[in-house]
Amino acid sequence: MIMKISLLQLDIAFGNPQVNYAAAERKIREAAAQGTDCVILPELWTTGYDLTRLAEIADPEGNATKALMSGLARQLGIHIVAGSVASKYDNGITNSMYVFNRTGELAGEYSKLHLFRLMDEHLYLQPGAAKGLFTLDGASCAGLICYDIRFPEWVRAHTASGAETLFISAEWPLPRLAHWRALLVSRAIENQCYVIACNRAGEDPSNTFAGHSMIIDPWGEVICEASGGEEILSGVIDLQKVREVRAQIPVFSDRRPELYH
Ligand SMILES: O=C(O)CCC(=O)C(=O)O
Numbered sequence: 322m323i324m325k326i327s328l329l330q331l332d333i334a335f336g337n338p339q340v341n342y343a344a345a346e347r348k349i350r351e352a353a354a355q356g357t358d359c360v361i362l363p364e365l366w367t368t369g370y371d372l373t374r375l376a377e378i379a380d381p382e383g384n385a386t387k388a389l390m391s392g393l394a395r396q397l398g399i400h401i402v403a404g405s406v407a408s409k410y411d412n413g414i415t416n417s418m419y420v421f422n423r424t425g426e427l428a429g430e431y432s433k434l435h436l437f438r439l440m441d442e443h444l445y446l447q448p449g450a451a452k453g454l455f456t457l458d459g460a461s462c463a464g465l466i467c468y469d470i471r472f473p474e475w476v477r478a479h480t481a482s483g484a485e486t487l488f489i490s491a492e493w494p495l496p497r498l499a500h501w502r503a504l505l506v507s508r509a510i511e512n513q514c515y516v517i518a519c520n521r522a523g524e525d526p527s528n529t530f531a532g533h534s535m536i537i538d539p540w541g542e543v544i545c546e547a548s549g550g551e552e553i554l555s556g557v558i559d560l561q562k563v564r565e566v567r568a569q570i571p572v573f574s575d576r577r578p579e580l581y582h
Pocket residue numbers: 437440466467468469471492493494497500
């Protein structure tokens with residue numbers, strides 16, 4: 322299957338969901354007008370890292386985000402990997418990704434499992450406890466969030482369960498841009514899968530973010546890479562390439578998981 326994917330590398334208005342909802346809708350409509358099949362947004366794109374105000378500005382059970390994204394997906398006939406948003410549930414606030422298919426149905430959801438202490442996430446957020454697997458047009462996919470890419474065993478758990486495309490939403494800071502590139506390329510090579518990684522642009526009171534969203538193919542080649550600024554980055558993926566790379570070097574059948582602990 323061949324799909325055009327657009328990564329919406331947005332700047333994010335700090336702690337201002339209304340401004341961010343309007344900006345995301347504009348960019349989604351712009352990408353759809355360019356004939357995309359699927360868009361992805363960055364991490365925490367409704368609030369940014371305004372963690373001390375999350376109790377006030379997090380989206381109750383993700384409902385506002387779900388209503389907007391489901392409606393846009395259905396109206397525009399595209400898949401929307403709606404990045405992640407701070408979602409308020411009875412047991413706390415999560416950093417959650419919601420995925421909608423072309424008919425506007427919720428195809429999957431994932432709450433960030435590894436909370437990033439360096440940016441105080443563990444003080445304000447509850448971790449998820451389940452994998453982020455979903456299918457789009459029959460293709461097996463997984464959603465992951467930012468710091469998750471430092472955990473190869475967690476990424477492998479998804480590809481060993483069948484995922485052939487990884488959608489990663491991030492707010493990755495500029496000082497570790499070299500890690501972002503190396504980790505993403507490594508996850509693509511070792512898992513022989515597409516990596517679609519959408520970072521944010523701009524800065525907040527504590528960090529400058531790296532941009533450099535990218536699509537990487539199952540051989541580890543960077544198909545396209547954004548600049549540091551706001552940008553819609555689009556590229557085409559062909560899932561046949563996953564089959565070809567996995568047939569040439571059969572990593573999945575050569576694994577010895579019984580010895581890996
Ligand atoms: O792992 C890193 O260096 C960045 C992670 C991060 O910024 C995040 O998970 O929000």
